[in-house]
Amino acid sequence: MMELLITVFSATFFVTIIRTTTPLLLATLGGLIADLGGALNVALEGMMLIGCLTAVIVSVYAPWYVAVAAGLGAGALLGLIMAFFAFRLKADIILVGFAINILAAGGTVFALAIATGGDKGTSINLQSKAVPAVDLSFLSAIPGIGPVLKSFLSGHSVLSWLAAFLVFAVWYFLYRTPWGLWLRGVGEYPAAPEAAGIPVNKIRTLSLVVSGALAGLGGAQLAMFNYVGFTRDMTAGRGFIALGAVLLGARHPVGALLAALLFGAFEALAVVMPGLFNDIPAELIRMIPFVVTIAALVLFSIRAQRALALRGVK
Amino acid sequence: MALLEAIGIGKTYPGGVVANDGVNLVIEPGEVHAVVGENGAGKSTLMKILFGIEQPNAGTLLLDNRQVHFSKPREAIDAGIGMVFQHFSLVPSFSVYENVVLGSEPRAGIRLDRQKAIAEVQALSDKFRLKVDPLPPVGSLPVGQQQRVEILKALYRNARILILDEPTAVLAPQEVQELFVAIRSLVAQGKTVIFIAHKLPEVLEISNSITVMRQGKTVGQVKTKEVTEKSLAAMMVGREVSLRVERKPTEQTERVASVSGLRIVNARGTEVVAGLDLNVYAGEIVGLVGVEGNGQAETLEAIAGLRQVAAGDIVVANQNANPLSVLQRRGLGLASIPEDRIAEGLSTGSTVAENLVATRLNDSRYVRGGLLDLKAIKANAQKLIERFSIRVGGPGSAVGTLSGGNMQKVVVARELSEQPKLLLVNQPTRGVDLGATQFIWRTITDARDKGAAVLLSSADLSELLALSDRLLVLYRGKIVAAFLNTPDLTPETLGTYMLGLSTQTADEMQAALK
Amino acid sequence: MSNIPAIDRNSRWKTIRREVGRAVGALAIALLVTFIVVLLTSKAPLEAITQLLTAPASKPRTIGLWLDDVAKLTITGLAFSLVFQARQFAMGVQGQVYIGALAASYVALSPLGASWAGIPLGITAAMLAGAIYGFLPGIAKAKLGANEIVSSLMLNYIAIEVCNFLVRTSLPKPQPGVLTTNDFPDSAVFPQLIKFDGLNVTRLDLGLVFALIAVLVVWFALYRTSWGLKLRLVGHNARFAEYSGIKATFIMVSAMTASGALGGLLGSMFVQGQGYGKLTVLFEGGLAFEGILVAIVARSRPLAVPIVALFYGYLRQGAQLMNIRTDVPAEVIGVVTAIIILLVSSSFSLNFITRLFKRSPAPAAAPATVGGAAK
Amino acid sequence: QEYTKDNPLKVALVLHGTLGDKSFFDDAAEGMKTAQAELPVTVKIIELGYDRSKWQAGLADAADSGYDVIIAGTFDMTGYIVELSPEYPDVKFIDFDDAPDYSACECKNVLGVQYTTAAAGYLAGFAAAKISKSATLGTIIGMEFPTVTDFKTGFDQGAKAANPSINILNAVAGSFNDPAKGKEIALAQINQGADVVFPIAGGTGIGSLQAVKDSGKLAVGVDSDQATIFASSDPAQADVIFTSVLKKVGHSLNLALKGTLDGTAPYGSRQLLGIKDGAVGIAKNAWYEKLVPADVRAEVDAIEAKIIAGEIEVATDMK
Ligand SMILES: Nc1ncnc2c1ncn2[C@@H]1O[C@H](COP(=O)(O)OP(=O)(O)OP(=O)(O)O)[C@@H](O)[C@H]1O
Ligand SMILES: Nc1ncnc2c1ncn2[C@@H]1O[C@H](COP(=O)(O)OP(=O)(O)OP(=O)(O)O)[C@@H](O)[C@H]1O
């Protein structure tokens, strides 16, 4: 037990959490934008996966930032495709989402095989690049807390810092700019913005494009930092967990951050636990994030009910 | 010279419904122009065409004598036309000012300039005498205020011509008066108003000229000064109508329902009913008078079992109803006509027949051993369709394909197909045309005459005065006045109590409280 | 009045014609897309397409595979149709399949499994377990308002892990460490419906019968019982249902529970069927989710579900056999499936799920009718 | 029957997955390629994908399609082979990395080819313990089944033989294709002091190797010679893989086909191939030479000889 506590409160564990959280957080923000615009984006998983592959392939030929942008662009393009089918061709958006996931699972392997000349499993024959870590070693020069600061803050991915900034940016966009107002209006009651002359379908389309872009960015982080390279199905359900995180985070950017951190922490914990407790079955450890989501969901709901009950409504 | 002119407008909906068929409309600048007609006459369709939501199949629009064509609302807005829909287009969780500026926000850099938006909304609201607080979320406001927000929205976009589609249907009399004050102030400041309503006295009061529509065609345009309520009604319907109900004197005997010490708290935590006591006897109609949001709707819902009560006792047919479910209360002979037929009175995706038995799924005539008796259900529907003259293809048609008036008839038919002991009625004729109104009124009084105890709530004072035997005025969840309905009781008298300007003493109320 | 039933019947025929027309159109689009993709990826496109179109019906064995798929797709399609009709977006069929399969396996591998009770008891246990697993997100939603999409998705993951865990640790295995249980005794495996010369050539088993029974039961429950009417009323307008005295929460929970029982049944059909006859980890391979597609194309109508499953199952089998027998790689099949779903759903837009997520109160655009024009 | 280039033996390699795993399936496919070049055979590779419900059907279809020999692998397919083989008595089945229970089935036309990798794992574990400075090793398992854990059983035994007080961390990833997770697990083990990591986890393990590269530690590759695989695309990665535990699937399948052609393959029984058959072993390549000191290499060679001679008994999960 002591060992676990020491691990959990160590700087390396913190750094691990940030690393596991970042792709999730980016996808969660993407899910949030789509959700507030009134579309449940079940395609986050596929968008992330295609983001991963695009970033990896492009990084072979271009600097890392171009590759990251390409991952982002691939996600955005998928968002556009999704919007086209859902809004223009009036297809069911959940079905479109599932279709994109299927497309991504098969398409990435197919494209990988073309890019590597036949490899269907991993991209290890491609010399892909990594997103650089931000080195804040100079912090250790600060007397006293310097070394601690350094060990906690240094070494995170550029995209981790970007993700943290994006939480703020998304919040500012949603609650301080006119376009955020439009987006929330479109999601909550489309008839109102429609009557106000706001192009509702354009807003919805853009929200899916941005949603896809953020998921693609999450994919870039996953395939250019968490692990450098691509393997089939490497997102391993993170897109669906992000979907849960959106709802768990009460559809608010700060909530999204907390929910993503929660899942990130459990992913990190699941990684360190078998090293510490060899006898806990791996299946049970892997179950933790899902059990926690349900527990949190139920607790949230109980709290909401109790708040109503306190006021004598129920 | 006409400001806005529609010539020979034709509109056929994709399903083949001819909603407009050579409609003409001439609007002079600075007037209040009313458009009247029965349900489905094509009024809303015409307005949607003027506002660019629907595209006409035929005809032309002239604005300032120049031909115009609006392919979307934005173009109409830019041309100076504003429209307030029958169903509001407001985002409930947004504040008033956010709703008003939505789509044309004042900006500071990329930020929405909150202060400026609030100031502008405040200024507009002062200028046109449309009092509303810019800050609270719109969802928390009463309908009357929501409507002002809608009007402010149009004015904020510099509308010269303001279309109001059935604005008074949801308003209390005082609110109607406030709306009229605002309309007059709009006109005084150079705006033009197109006004749609089913209540002819209102039309006669506010408008300068009137266009009458019937079955997708314009029957004619008249100066308001030159018509009476009666002649107008005849123009609309094509025959004489009278809106009077003959009420037999009641002989009240048995107490059917009583409520004591009722307290209700809403989801936002505010107390909406604050210690209410009332009794209803067999064979009488008790009217609940009040500006919307003073606890009438909640009281009716609580009696029906649809709403949790914080305190108090409800007795129906000598039984403590508090622990009883909706169905058990219905079993005691309770029937209820809800306020919003689409939201809670009907399942629009289900068939007419299914809607007509929805409240009787424990009845062995239609359900035996958990199995549906489809024959009986269909026969029941056919019988009721005939008895209540519902215009519908057949028992198997989806309710969603019916007009508003016919939908309301389905609700009434279901609730009154069997003689109820206690009938709860909320806004029975909202948005319903003259013919249907007359029919529904007669049905309700028939039920009373056969011994039902009726609790009636309505935003329409003339409806309350026409139907009720006793009237209870609610203000902030309490009864502040009670009257026996006598010919000398006027809307004005009720109005002072409705607005909380005065309160009767317990002695004064005594006679009408029983 | 007397001509009203005639109008009714007329419009019903019109609807059926329109729906069939749509289905045929969708099929044509699907085939066209497949042709194009195959032309682009295969060196012998003609051979590949011939396989796609003829392989499933070419031999008793492949017909068995196809119909076995149809049975399974029908059950998952029905499970989704039930919750969709109640307007719940529970995605838990996959989890129920695993839990149901576990329950069936415990029965089959117990002494009871070797007796005549192996099949009936296995199915009952599976349906009960599935029902409980469907009940959980239902009750969480009804009592606490916990979002059923998230809770059911999470329960799926949990069920898969529970299955992995129990197969690895507690169920009897042919050799230590393998992720498969012992073969079930024959008395616990669904008998084959058709045998050829005693050969094991077709997978077609009792599951198909259960699927057909399930179609009738679900149809009957939805359209001939008061529970079904209540369920549909709740699905159309839950507030109205409450107002009518229908316990909407009870209906929601019971719909999810019933759907769970179907999911459990599917679990038993997997592991007790000819395809496996034992429990293996990850045996379901994502088929449960394909029920969403089937249900949506069938517009949640129980009687349409097996018909859609028949066509979809054929395409699925054809694609699989094309992959096995020709040079079209497996991944291309995924891409084709995705494109087909996109195109088919474009013409089959069932607005209701979208409406679930658009928080707009706007009611369905009702088709214009005789009633409106008559005024 | 005589098979010639014009009348070749028709072989189908049925993979319950896809090519591109850089180890197991790819190696089998590689063996087929050699066979096709050297022997009168034609080989069709059928990739069934990862949906288990399609495996049985896929195998049956192959059996039904006129091939002379059907090759499929691992326990996942054994059951199906047992089921199908009596129905197709004229078709020969090769079941690699597993074998049917011959006492319980009529599998006269099935050849089981199994490997005891424990012995090779023993050699790698011994070398790893010798070169570890922290006396802490890490093993990462994809999923727990014998063909996987057999590597670890031998590895652990070898490591303890080299250093009885060695500390071996272990983790089960639960997946063979989550490299990000594999990387995290390896980083966690490195943080807990491990300086040699042995991932036995397919694609997940690829992530672990990357963690080892990033932290400048050492790793043992698995199944195929992973240093060589990385040599051209990522030399830095290759440079930390001091050896790999080899399971030479392709090589053994090639031999089995040869045996089939000349009639020596013992169909109806299982072949348990080990270090002395050359079917398993460790990669003694340039990196091994460079990263493992000569004295340790000499010890390893000595141990290998003893194992082959039966003087050292290596425990195995393969019964
Ligand atoms: N979107 C639509 N699609 C098809 N038919 C429609 C549509 N909207 C209205 N209609 C039909 O057009 C006719 C005119 O409808 P409209 O809404 O203009 O009537 P109205 O005069 O506003 O009636 P009310 O007084 O009830 O509001 C009706 O018969 C109606 O059924
Ligand atoms: N999208 C639509 N398709 C077909 N008919 C429609 C559509 N929208 C409305 N209608 C029909 O239009 C008619 C009038 O519409 P409207 O919305 O004005 O209702 P209404 O009769 O005024 O009822 P109320 O105003 O009381 O709700 C009704 O018959 C309704 O069924």
Ligand SMILES: [Mg+2]
């Ligand atoms: Mg109207």
Ligand SMILES: [Mg+2]
């Ligand atoms: Mg109306």
